[in-house]
Amino acid sequence: MKKIYQLIGLVMLAPMLSLAQDDSPEATLAGGNGLKFVARDNSASLKLGIRIQPLLAVNYQDFETFTNPTLDEVQMTIRRARLKFDGHVYNPKWVYKFELALGNRNIGGTGDHTSQGARIILDAVIKYEFVKNTYFWFGQTKLPGNRERVVSSQKLQLVDRSIANGRYNIDRDMGFQLHGKYAIGDKPVNLALALSMGEGRNITDFNNGGLEYTARAEFLPLGKFTNKGDYSLADLEREQSHKIAFGVTFDYNHDAVRQRGNQGSYIVNDQGELQTQSLTSVFADVIWKYNGWSALGEYFYKTAPDPIVMDSTNTDVTNAYYTGTGFSAQLGYVFKSNWELAGRFSHVNPDENVDLKLGDQTQYTLGLSRYILGHSLKVQSDITYSVYEFQPNADNNWQFRFQMEIAL
Numbered sequence: 314m315k316k317i318y319q320l321i322g323l324v325m326l327a328p329m330l331s332l333a334q335d336d337s338p339e340a341t342l343a344g345g346n347g348l349k350f351v352a353r354d355n356s357a358s359l360k361l362g363i364r365i366q367p368l369l370a371v372n373y374q375d376f377e378t379f380t381n382p383t384l385d386e387v388q389m390t391i392r393r394a395r396l397k398f399d400g401h402v403y404n405p406k407w408v409y410k411f412e413l414a415l416g417n418r419n420i421g422g423t424g425d426h427t428s429q430g431a432r433i434i435l436d437a438v439i440k441y442e443f444v445k446n447t448y449f450w451f452g453q454t455k456l457p458g459n460r461e462r463v464v465s466s467q468k469l470q471l472v473d474r475s476i477a478n479g480r481y482n483i484d485r486d487m488g489f490q491l492h493g494k495y496a497i498g499d500k501p502v503n504l505a506l507a508l509s510m511g512e513g514r515n516i517t518d519f520n521n522g523g524l525e526y527t528a529r530a531e532f533l534p535l536g537k538f539t540n541k542g543d544y545s546l547a548d549l550e551r552e553q554s555h556k557i558a559f560g561v562t563f564d565y566n567h568d569a570v571r572q573r574g575n576q577g578s579y580i581v582n583d584q585g586e587l588q589t590q591s592l593t594s595v596f597a598d599v600i601w602k603y604n605g606w607s608a609l610g611e612y613f614y615k616t617a618p619d620p621i622v623m624d625s626t627n628t629d630v631t632n633a634y635y636t637g638t639g640f641s642a643q644l645g646y647v648f649k650s651n652w653e654l655a656g657r658f659s660h661v662n663p664d665e666n667v668d669l670k671l672g673d674q675t676q677y678t679l680g681l682s683r684y685i686l687g688h689s690l691k692v693q694s695d696i697t698y699s700v701y702e703f704q705p706n707a708d709n710n711w712q713f714r715f716q717m718e719i720a721l
Contacts, residue, residue, distance in 0.1 A: 347361055363721045391416045415433070470655050475659035486514065501532075503529075506528050513575040529563075567591050584625060597611070653681070681695070
Protein backbone atom coordinates (compact mmCIF):
# COMPACT_ATOMS: atom_id res chain seq x y z
CA MET A 314 0.00 0.00 0.00
CA LYS A 315 2.91 2.38 0.75
CA LYS A 316 4.21 1.94 -2.79
CA ILE A 317 0.76 2.75 -4.17
CA TYR A 318 0.66 6.07 -2.32
CA GLN A 319 4.22 6.87 -3.46
CA LEU A 320 3.18 6.26 -7.04
CA ILE A 321 0.15 8.51 -6.61
CA GLY A 322 2.43 11.24 -5.27
CA LEU A 323 4.74 10.98 -8.27
CA VAL A 324 1.82 11.16 -10.67
CA MET A 325 0.60 14.32 -8.96
CA LEU A 326 4.02 15.98 -8.84
CA ALA A 327 5.19 15.17 -12.36
CA PRO A 328 3.16 17.80 -14.24
CA MET A 329 3.86 20.41 -11.57
CA LEU A 330 7.62 19.85 -11.77
CA SER A 331 7.48 20.13 -15.54
CA LEU A 332 6.32 23.74 -15.22
CA ALA A 333 9.90 24.68 -14.45
CA GLN A 334 11.04 23.59 -17.92
CA ASP A 335 11.24 25.94 -20.92
CA ASP A 336 8.85 23.74 -22.90
CA SER A 337 6.46 23.38 -19.98
CA PRO A 338 2.76 22.85 -20.56
CA GLU A 339 0.30 25.62 -19.91
CA ALA A 340 -1.54 25.32 -16.60
CA THR A 341 -4.93 26.75 -15.74
CA LEU A 342 -7.18 26.62 -12.71
CA ALA A 343 -10.83 26.68 -13.73
CA GLY A 344 -12.81 27.42 -10.56
CA GLY A 345 -13.83 24.11 -9.11
CA ASN A 346 -12.98 22.05 -12.20
CA GLY A 347 -9.44 20.99 -11.38
CA LEU A 348 -5.93 22.04 -12.28
CA LYS A 349 -5.40 21.50 -15.99
CA PHE A 350 -2.11 21.03 -17.84
CA VAL A 351 -2.02 21.17 -21.64
CA ALA A 352 1.00 20.57 -23.86
CA ARG A 353 1.75 23.61 -26.00
CA ASP A 354 1.19 21.57 -29.17
CA ASN A 355 -2.05 20.15 -27.67
CA SER A 356 -0.68 16.61 -28.02
CA ALA A 357 -1.68 15.75 -24.46
CA SER A 358 -3.54 17.14 -21.49
CA LEU A 359 -4.00 16.23 -17.85
CA LYS A 360 -6.61 17.58 -15.46
CA LEU A 361 -5.87 16.90 -11.82
CA GLY A 362 -8.70 17.01 -9.31
CA ILE A 363 -9.17 16.19 -5.64
CA ARG A 364 -12.31 15.73 -3.56
CA ILE A 365 -12.81 15.67 0.19
CA GLN A 366 -16.22 14.91 1.70
CA PRO A 367 -16.37 14.66 5.52
CA LEU A 368 -19.68 13.48 6.99
CA LEU A 369 -21.46 13.61 10.34
CA ALA A 370 -24.42 11.23 10.77
CA VAL A 371 -26.58 11.04 13.90
CA ASN A 372 -29.27 8.37 14.30
CA TYR A 373 -32.15 8.59 16.77
CA GLN A 374 -34.68 5.97 17.85
CA ASP A 375 -38.20 6.49 19.21
CA PHE A 376 -38.26 10.10 18.09
CA GLU A 377 -41.92 10.20 17.09
CA THR A 378 -43.08 12.18 20.10
CA PHE A 379 -40.31 14.82 19.82
CA THR A 380 -40.18 14.83 23.64
CA ASN A 381 -37.73 12.11 24.65
CA PRO A 382 -35.43 11.17 21.76
CA THR A 383 -32.79 8.53 22.37
CA LEU A 384 -29.41 9.11 20.81
CA ASP A 385 -28.59 5.79 19.20
CA GLU A 386 -25.54 6.30 16.99
CA VAL A 387 -23.06 9.03 16.08
CA GLN A 388 -20.70 8.65 13.15
CA MET A 389 -18.04 11.06 11.89
CA THR A 390 -16.18 9.77 8.88
CA ILE A 391 -14.55 10.66 5.59
CA ARG A 392 -17.41 9.69 3.30
CA ARG A 393 -15.34 10.20 0.17
CA ALA A 394 -11.72 11.14 -0.57
CA ARG A 395 -10.80 11.02 -4.23
CA LEU A 396 -8.01 11.73 -6.70
CA LYS A 397 -9.16 12.34 -10.27
CA PHE A 398 -7.15 12.48 -13.47
CA ASP A 399 -8.48 12.91 -16.98
CA GLY A 400 -7.39 14.33 -20.29
CA HIS A 401 -6.34 13.29 -23.78
CA VAL A 402 -3.29 11.78 -25.46
CA TYR A 403 -2.15 12.21 -29.09
CA ASN A 404 -5.30 14.10 -30.09
CA PRO A 405 -8.62 14.98 -28.45
CA LYS A 406 -10.24 11.84 -29.87
CA TRP A 407 -8.22 9.70 -27.42
CA VAL A 408 -9.47 10.41 -23.90
CA TYR A 409 -8.75 8.81 -20.54
CA LYS A 410 -10.23 8.95 -17.06
CA PHE A 411 -8.51 7.67 -13.93
CA GLU A 412 -10.07 8.04 -10.47
CA LEU A 413 -8.84 6.66 -7.17
CA ALA A 414 -10.71 6.21 -3.90
CA LEU A 415 -8.61 6.72 -0.78
CA GLY A 416 -11.24 6.61 1.97
CA ASN A 417 -11.65 3.30 3.80
CA ARG A 418 -15.40 3.31 3.15
CA ASN A 419 -14.73 3.16 -0.60
CA ILE A 420 -11.88 0.62 -0.72
CA GLY A 421 -13.32 -2.11 1.52
CA GLY A 422 -14.61 -5.44 0.31
CA THR A 423 -11.22 -7.02 -0.22
CA GLY A 424 -10.98 -10.78 -0.52
CA ASP A 425 -9.96 -13.64 -2.76
CA HIS A 426 -11.90 -12.15 -5.67
CA THR A 427 -9.70 -9.01 -5.54
CA SER A 428 -6.46 -10.88 -4.77
CA GLN A 429 -6.69 -9.46 -1.23
CA GLY A 430 -5.91 -6.02 -2.64
CA ALA A 431 -7.60 -2.77 -1.62
CA ARG A 432 -10.26 -1.70 -4.12
CA ILE A 433 -8.59 1.65 -4.69
CA ILE A 434 -9.42 2.06 -8.38
CA LEU A 435 -12.81 3.53 -9.20
CA ASP A 436 -12.35 4.46 -12.86
CA ALA A 437 -9.62 3.48 -15.27
CA VAL A 438 -11.03 3.82 -18.76
CA ILE A 439 -9.86 4.81 -22.24
CA LYS A 440 -12.32 6.42 -24.68
CA TYR A 441 -11.93 6.84 -28.45
CA GLU A 442 -14.17 8.87 -30.76
CA PHE A 443 -13.99 6.63 -33.84
CA VAL A 444 -16.95 8.29 -35.59
CA LYS A 445 -18.20 11.81 -34.95
CA ASN A 446 -20.21 11.83 -31.70
CA THR A 447 -19.74 8.06 -31.25
CA TYR A 448 -17.31 6.82 -28.60
CA PHE A 449 -15.78 3.44 -27.83
CA TRP A 450 -14.80 2.85 -24.19
CA PHE A 451 -12.71 0.10 -22.66
CA GLY A 452 -11.87 -0.19 -18.98
CA GLN A 453 -13.48 0.04 -15.58
CA THR A 454 -16.12 2.70 -15.04
CA LYS A 455 -19.81 3.21 -14.27
CA LEU A 456 -22.27 1.26 -16.35
CA PRO A 457 -24.98 3.37 -18.07
CA GLY A 458 -27.51 2.81 -15.32
CA ASN A 459 -30.09 5.02 -13.60
CA ARG A 460 -29.48 8.77 -13.66
CA GLU A 461 -28.87 9.32 -9.94
CA ARG A 462 -26.17 6.63 -9.93
CA VAL A 463 -24.38 7.97 -12.99
CA VAL A 464 -24.47 11.52 -11.61
CA SER A 465 -21.24 12.12 -9.71
CA SER A 466 -21.57 12.02 -5.93
CA GLN A 467 -20.05 15.52 -6.07
CA LYS A 468 -23.15 16.84 -7.83
CA LEU A 469 -25.92 15.43 -5.66
CA GLN A 470 -28.75 17.58 -4.36
CA LEU A 471 -28.95 15.86 -0.95
CA VAL A 472 -26.24 14.39 1.25
CA ASP A 473 -26.38 11.00 -0.49
CA ARG A 474 -28.35 8.96 -2.99
CA SER A 475 -31.74 7.39 -2.27
CA ILE A 476 -32.36 3.99 -0.68
CA ALA A 477 -33.97 2.81 -3.93
CA ASN A 478 -30.76 3.57 -5.78
CA GLY A 479 -28.73 1.87 -3.05
CA ARG A 480 -30.72 -1.37 -3.29
CA TYR A 481 -31.21 -1.77 -7.03
CA ASN A 482 -28.64 0.18 -9.05
CA ILE A 483 -25.93 -1.27 -11.25
CA ASP A 484 -22.49 0.09 -10.54
CA ARG A 485 -18.96 0.18 -11.87
CA ASP A 486 -17.74 -2.81 -13.87
CA MET A 487 -14.98 -3.81 -16.25
CA GLY A 488 -15.78 -4.05 -19.94
CA PHE A 489 -16.62 -2.36 -23.23
CA GLN A 490 -19.07 0.47 -23.85
CA LEU A 491 -20.40 2.39 -26.86
CA HIS A 492 -21.79 5.90 -26.35
CA GLY A 493 -23.42 8.06 -28.98
CA LYS A 494 -24.77 11.61 -28.96
CA TYR A 495 -27.31 12.06 -31.74
CA ALA A 496 -30.49 14.01 -32.52
CA ILE A 497 -33.98 13.59 -33.89
CA GLY A 498 -34.35 16.89 -35.70
CA ASP A 499 -32.91 19.28 -33.14
CA LYS A 500 -33.88 17.10 -30.15
CA PRO A 501 -30.88 15.39 -28.50
CA VAL A 502 -30.87 11.61 -28.17
CA ASN A 503 -28.15 9.79 -26.20
CA LEU A 504 -27.57 6.05 -26.56
CA ALA A 505 -25.24 3.70 -24.65
CA LEU A 506 -24.46 -0.01 -24.82
CA ALA A 507 -22.20 -1.99 -22.47
CA LEU A 508 -20.76 -5.50 -22.29
CA SER A 509 -19.07 -6.14 -18.95
CA MET A 510 -17.81 -8.84 -16.59
CA GLY A 511 -20.87 -8.57 -14.39
CA GLU A 512 -19.07 -8.88 -11.04
CA GLY A 513 -18.10 -5.31 -10.15
CA ARG A 514 -14.93 -3.31 -9.85
CA ASN A 515 -11.38 -4.45 -9.13
CA ILE A 516 -12.15 -8.13 -9.62
CA THR A 517 -9.07 -10.19 -10.51
CA ASP A 518 -10.78 -13.59 -10.88
CA PHE A 519 -11.73 -15.14 -14.14
CA ASN A 520 -15.47 -14.75 -14.49
CA ASN A 521 -17.39 -16.84 -11.93
CA GLY A 522 -20.71 -16.38 -13.71
CA GLY A 523 -21.82 -14.97 -17.02
CA LEU A 524 -21.46 -11.55 -18.63
CA GLU A 525 -23.58 -8.45 -18.12
CA TYR A 526 -25.39 -6.62 -20.94
CA THR A 527 -26.63 -3.04 -20.56
CA ALA A 528 -28.45 -0.60 -22.84
CA ARG A 529 -29.62 2.95 -22.13
CA ALA A 530 -31.50 5.58 -24.15
CA GLU A 531 -32.15 9.22 -23.27
CA PHE A 532 -34.36 11.80 -24.98
CA LEU A 533 -34.24 15.57 -24.36
CA PRO A 534 -37.36 16.97 -26.10
CA LEU A 535 -36.73 20.58 -25.02
CA GLY A 536 -33.06 20.68 -25.97
CA LYS A 537 -29.80 20.43 -24.08
CA PHE A 538 -29.42 21.51 -20.47
CA THR A 539 -26.95 24.29 -19.67
CA ASN A 540 -23.50 22.96 -18.76
CA LYS A 541 -24.68 19.32 -18.86
CA GLY A 542 -27.22 20.07 -16.15
CA ASP A 543 -29.11 16.84 -16.83
CA TYR A 544 -26.31 15.17 -14.85
CA SER A 545 -26.21 17.67 -11.99
CA LEU A 546 -29.10 17.55 -9.56
CA ALA A 547 -29.68 21.16 -8.53
CA ASP A 548 -30.55 23.94 -10.97
CA LEU A 549 -27.53 26.10 -10.20
CA GLU A 550 -27.59 27.41 -13.78
CA ARG A 551 -31.17 28.67 -13.30
CA GLU A 552 -32.39 27.42 -16.68
CA GLN A 553 -34.17 30.22 -18.57
CA SER A 554 -36.53 27.79 -20.30
CA HIS A 555 -38.01 24.47 -19.25
CA LYS A 556 -35.61 21.53 -19.76
CA ILE A 557 -36.49 17.88 -19.36
CA ALA A 558 -34.74 14.57 -20.04
CA PHE A 559 -36.18 11.06 -20.05
CA GLY A 560 -34.02 7.98 -19.63
CA VAL A 561 -34.54 4.22 -19.59
CA THR A 562 -32.02 1.44 -18.92
CA PHE A 563 -32.26 -2.30 -19.50
CA ASP A 564 -29.68 -4.58 -17.87
CA TYR A 565 -29.26 -8.36 -17.95
CA ASN A 566 -26.64 -10.00 -15.73
CA HIS A 567 -26.35 -13.60 -16.90
CA ASP A 568 -25.61 -16.13 -14.13
CA ALA A 569 -24.83 -13.48 -11.53
CA VAL A 570 -22.96 -14.68 -8.45
CA ARG A 571 -23.47 -11.58 -6.26
CA GLN A 572 -26.57 -10.56 -4.35
CA ARG A 573 -27.33 -7.49 -6.44
CA GLY A 574 -25.70 -8.57 -9.71
CA ASN A 575 -22.36 -6.79 -9.81
CA GLN A 576 -22.62 -5.68 -6.17
CA GLY A 577 -23.30 -7.14 -2.76
CA SER A 578 -22.21 -10.38 -1.13
CA TYR A 579 -21.35 -13.45 -3.14
CA ILE A 580 -24.18 -15.97 -2.96
CA VAL A 581 -22.95 -19.18 -1.30
CA ASN A 582 -25.20 -22.08 -0.29
CA ASP A 583 -24.90 -24.05 2.96
CA GLN A 584 -22.50 -26.44 1.19
CA GLY A 585 -20.05 -23.58 0.52
CA GLU A 586 -20.76 -23.52 -3.22
CA LEU A 587 -21.20 -20.35 -5.30
CA GLN A 588 -24.70 -19.99 -6.71
CA THR A 589 -25.69 -18.36 -10.00
CA GLN A 590 -28.91 -16.66 -11.02
CA SER A 591 -29.64 -14.36 -13.96
CA LEU A 592 -30.89 -10.91 -12.95
CA THR A 593 -32.89 -8.54 -15.14
CA SER A 594 -33.11 -4.85 -14.24
CA VAL A 595 -35.16 -2.03 -15.74
CA PHE A 596 -34.76 1.60 -14.69
CA ALA A 597 -36.74 4.64 -15.85
CA ASP A 598 -35.98 8.23 -14.86
CA VAL A 599 -36.92 11.81 -15.66
CA ILE A 600 -35.25 15.10 -14.68
CA TRP A 601 -36.70 18.59 -15.09
CA LYS A 602 -35.24 22.04 -14.41
CA TYR A 603 -36.46 25.60 -14.72
CA ASN A 604 -35.41 28.89 -13.10
CA GLY A 605 -33.91 27.36 -9.96
CA TRP A 606 -36.47 24.56 -9.66
CA SER A 607 -35.48 20.94 -10.26
CA ALA A 608 -37.19 17.59 -9.99
CA LEU A 609 -35.99 14.01 -10.38
CA GLY A 610 -38.05 10.82 -10.47
CA GLU A 611 -36.76 7.25 -10.80
CA TYR A 612 -38.35 3.81 -10.96
CA PHE A 613 -36.46 0.54 -10.35
CA TYR A 614 -37.39 -3.04 -11.19
CA LYS A 615 -35.14 -6.05 -10.66
CA THR A 616 -36.20 -9.67 -11.10
CA ALA A 617 -34.81 -13.20 -11.29
CA PRO A 618 -36.40 -16.60 -12.10
CA ASP A 619 -35.74 -17.93 -8.59
CA PRO A 620 -34.02 -15.42 -6.27
CA ILE A 621 -34.33 -17.53 -3.09
CA VAL A 622 -31.49 -19.84 -2.01
CA MET A 623 -32.67 -22.74 0.18
CA ASP A 624 -30.60 -25.00 2.41
CA SER A 625 -29.69 -28.54 1.39
CA THR A 626 -32.90 -29.90 3.00
CA ASN A 627 -35.00 -27.36 1.09
CA THR A 628 -36.67 -26.18 4.30
CA ASP A 629 -34.99 -22.89 5.26
CA VAL A 630 -34.03 -19.76 3.29
CA THR A 631 -30.27 -19.23 3.62
CA ASN A 632 -29.69 -16.39 1.17
CA ALA A 633 -31.32 -14.48 -1.66
CA TYR A 634 -30.68 -12.25 -4.63
CA TYR A 635 -32.10 -8.80 -4.01
CA THR A 636 -35.08 -8.40 -6.33
CA GLY A 637 -38.14 -6.20 -6.19
CA THR A 638 -39.18 -2.66 -7.05
CA GLY A 639 -38.29 0.81 -5.88
CA PHE A 640 -39.21 4.44 -6.46
CA SER A 641 -37.64 7.78 -5.65
CA ALA A 642 -38.79 11.36 -6.29
CA GLN A 643 -37.21 14.63 -5.21
CA LEU A 644 -37.88 18.34 -5.68
CA GLY A 645 -35.68 21.31 -4.92
CA TYR A 646 -35.42 25.07 -5.35
CA VAL A 647 -32.20 27.13 -5.40
CA PHE A 648 -32.75 30.65 -4.08
CA LYS A 649 -30.82 33.52 -5.65
CA SER A 650 -28.61 33.53 -2.54
CA ASN A 651 -27.52 29.99 -3.55
CA TRP A 652 -29.26 28.35 -0.63
CA GLU A 653 -31.36 25.36 -1.65
CA LEU A 654 -34.27 23.60 0.02
CA ALA A 655 -34.99 20.08 -1.27
CA GLY A 656 -37.15 17.12 -0.34
CA ARG A 657 -37.21 13.47 -1.33
CA PHE A 658 -39.55 10.50 -1.02
CA SER A 659 -38.09 7.03 -1.65
CA HIS A 660 -39.47 3.53 -1.24
CA VAL A 661 -38.20 -0.02 -1.71
CA ASN A 662 -40.45 -3.05 -1.99
CA PRO A 663 -38.32 -6.24 -2.03
CA ASP A 664 -39.82 -9.50 -3.23
CA GLU A 665 -40.98 -11.91 -0.55
CA ASN A 666 -38.12 -13.49 1.46
CA VAL A 667 -35.34 -11.66 -0.39
CA ASP A 668 -34.78 -9.18 2.47
CA LEU A 669 -34.48 -11.23 5.65
CA LYS A 670 -34.11 -8.19 7.95
CA LEU A 671 -36.30 -5.19 7.17
CA GLY A 672 -38.73 -5.80 4.31
CA ASP A 673 -40.41 -2.74 2.79
CA GLN A 674 -38.82 0.59 3.65
CA THR A 675 -39.89 4.18 3.04
CA GLN A 676 -37.83 7.31 3.62
CA TYR A 677 -38.81 10.98 3.80
CA THR A 678 -35.89 13.40 3.52
CA LEU A 679 -35.68 17.19 3.84
CA GLY A 680 -32.39 18.88 2.96
CA LEU A 681 -30.79 22.31 3.16
CA SER A 682 -27.70 23.19 1.10
CA ARG A 683 -25.47 26.24 0.66
CA TYR A 684 -23.56 26.38 -2.63
CA ILE A 685 -20.48 28.57 -2.29
CA LEU A 686 -18.72 27.56 -5.52
CA GLY A 687 -21.37 25.41 -7.10
CA HIS A 688 -20.98 21.73 -6.29
CA SER A 689 -17.24 22.20 -5.79
CA LEU A 690 -17.52 24.04 -2.48
CA LYS A 691 -20.73 23.47 -0.57
CA VAL A 692 -22.26 22.65 2.79
CA GLN A 693 -25.20 20.24 2.96
CA SER A 694 -27.45 18.86 5.66
CA ASP A 695 -30.58 16.76 5.70
CA ILE A 696 -32.92 14.97 8.07
CA THR A 697 -34.54 11.64 7.17
CA TYR A 698 -37.39 9.66 8.67
CA SER A 699 -37.37 5.94 7.84
CA VAL A 700 -40.41 3.68 8.09
CA TYR A 701 -40.05 -0.12 8.08
CA GLU A 702 -43.54 -1.15 7.13
CA PHE A 703 -43.68 -4.92 7.59
CA GLN A 704 -41.12 -5.52 10.33
CA PRO A 705 -42.61 -4.81 13.78
CA ASN A 706 -39.26 -5.27 15.51
CA ALA A 707 -37.56 -2.56 13.46
CA ASP A 708 -37.94 0.82 15.15
CA ASN A 709 -38.78 3.76 12.91
CA ASN A 710 -35.71 5.91 12.81
CA TRP A 711 -34.70 9.55 12.44
CA GLN A 712 -31.32 10.46 11.00
CA PHE A 713 -29.55 13.82 10.74
CA ARG A 714 -26.59 14.28 8.41
CA PHE A 715 -24.17 17.16 7.90
CA GLN A 716 -21.61 17.15 5.12
CA MET A 717 -19.11 19.46 3.48
CA GLU A 718 -17.63 19.09 0.02
CA ILE A 719 -14.52 20.66 -1.43
CA ALA A 720 -13.31 19.76 -4.88
CA LEU A 721 -10.48 21.11 -6.98
